[in-house]
Amino acid sequence: MKREEYLDDYQDHAERRPKKKKKKKKRKHRVYAFFVLLFAFLILVLGIFILFHVQKVEVKGNDYCSTEEIVKSVQNDKYSVNGLYVLAKYKLGYGKQPDCFESIKVSLKNPWTLKIIVQEKERIGYVMDSDGKYYYFDQDGMVVDVEEAPVDGIPLVDGMDPDELKLYHKLKKKSSIIYQEILEATREMKKYELSVTKIMCRSDRIYVYIGNVCVSLGNDVTSVKVAQIPKILEKLEGKEGTLHLENFSDESDTATFDIGVFPEDAG
Known part of the structure; x- marks a missing residue:
């Protein structure tokens, strides 16, 4: 009986040994697979950092905003x-957009080249400071550009x-x-594509210079008045001389022209 019991115990022990070996092999395979995946992940991350490292930036659509400023903001x-x-x-809406832009679009030309397309806010007029700098503003009255010289086609x-007077701040005049x-005069002139060289304010009256003609709009600028200018010119x-549209309206079509007389001469 003792011999038989011994043989039974030996057989049970022999059956358990292969199971333990299989468990050890499974653990080894799992550890091996984990390190393989980890290594592959690290290679992928490293590849992304190396392949998509920005080496070149292309900027299109900018006129007065410098390429360096755009790249720095992006x-x-x-x-x-x-x-x-x-x-x-x-893409997620966290990118910075300078205040002088209507829109900005960023894409990849290739993995190492950024492509930036911008649409700048239109400059509709400018004012000068005591140091001779030119501050250009948009239709909302915000300064979007500062230059050392005047730009053709934009009225003073x-x-x-x-x-x-400060870049990216609105022009303010409390008094x-x-x-x-x-501001309305500058917007209307742009709307009707009039080639204005200067918009002047004297004694709360607005004058617009177009070629050799000064248009007097009074203290109230309306689309009705401005719409008459191209037809009369x-x-x-x-x-x-001076074209008087101070009293022109839907109810009154009064318009007079003083040949050879300008506001400076009359003042």
């Missing part, structure tokens, strides 16, 4: 050296005298009621 943190990160940042606004009318046939 790559504004330490992670922005990676093209995928920058792309994701703008004389007599506005804002309290503060003048006519201030908003000046055609009839004047190159004459010089």
